[in-house]
Amino acid sequence: xxxxxxxxxxxxxxxxIREERFDDLMExxxxxxxxxxRPGKEAHGKAEIKEAFIAIARYFxxxxxxxxxxxxxxxxxxxxxxxxxTFVEAEKKPDSEYPGERRATYVYRKVDGKWLCxxxxxxxxxxxxx
Amino acid sequence: xxxxxxxxxxxxxxxxIREERFDDLMExxxxxxxxxxRPGKEAHGKAEIKEAFIAIARYFxxxxxxxxxxxxxxxxxxxxxxxxxTFVEAEKKPDSEYPGERRATYVYRKVDGKWLCxxxxxxxxxxxxx
Numbered sequence: 141x142x143x144x145x146x147x148x149x150x151x152x153x154x155x156x157i158r159e160e161r162f163d164d165l166m167e168x169x170x171x172x173x174x175x176x177x178r179p180g181k182e183a184h185g186k187a188e189i190k191e192a193f194i195a196i197a198r199y200f201x202x203x204x205x206x207x208x209x210x211x212x213x214x215x216x217x218x219x220x221x222x223x224x225x226t227f228v229e230a231e232k233k234p235d236s237e238y239p240g241e242r243r244a245t246y247v248y249r250k251v252d253g254k255w256l257c258x259x260x261x262x263x264x265x266x267x268x269x270x
Numbered sequence: 271x272x273x274x275x276x277x278x279x280x281x282x283x284x285x286x287i288r289e290e291r292f293d294d295l296m297e298x299x300x301x302x303x304x305x306x307x308r309p310g311k312e313a314h315g316k317a318e319i320k321e322a323f324i325a326i327a328r329y330f331x332x333x334x335x336x337x338x339x340x341x342x343x344x345x346x347x348x349x350x351x352x353x354x355x356t357f358v359e360a361e362k363k364p365d366s367e368y369p370g371e372r373r374a375t376y377v378y379r380k381v382d383g384k385w386l387c388x389x390x391x392x393x394x395x396x397x398x399x400x
Binding site for chain 1: 301303304306312314340341342344345346347349351353354355374375377379388389394395397398400
């Protein structure tokens with residue numbers, strides 16, 4: 141099932157983040173993917189996204205542990221919208237401003253037979269607050 | 271700009287809903303689009319989606335007026351995630367259970383040069399509550 145495949149890809153990507161394997165992490169994204177860094181600030185394309193993840197790891201003093209909770213997936217052929225409870229834990233979190241629990245929205249696309257993340261927005265619809 | 275194009279398409283689709291032009295409305299969707307009817311209940315493909323809109327119009331006694339408020343769009347090449355404040359007004363609403371204000375998530379895809387709605391989820395991340 142597609143939803144199982146994507147759930148597993150997200151788990152693998154979270155593992156790559158925890159282990160700071162950022163080249164491996166980039167294999168999960170489309171070439172022109174977008175990552176929301178914070179409201180109003182995005183990274184576009186693999187080079188910017190990789191750089192952003194390195195900066196995020198540094199911000200969390202290399203102790204970032206992302207994990208997903210409950211998920212809902214909406215499938216439309218080669219496009220899937222994932223709604224996911226996301227938990228970000230970091231032992232060495234420098235402050236408490238970074239919200240630990242979020243409702244994320246991810247868009248996956250099937251490109252040449254492979255499911256890849258095209259849109260990575262851990263802020264979900266809370267971007268509308270900005 | 272892509273975001274202006276998509277905003278205009280959403281406005282046109284809302285107009286088609288208000289005027290109950292359901293064949294015109296189907297022109298805004300991909301062939302394998304998905305529409306969330308309520309948590310856990312989806313319509314897949316144009317035939318099911320059209321049928322669902324006819325049933326929704328009947329439920330609202332043909333007085334449905336959808337409108338969008340603040341929008342945020344995240345672009346990744348031929349794929350766009352739209353986060354939108356959505357208002358659903360209906361003069362002849364049969365009860366008050368149907369929430370009037372929502373935070374919707376739509377996914378648009380560029381297919382043969384045309385932007386089309388692939389995923390229409392007016393419930394946004396609230397589907398995670400279910």
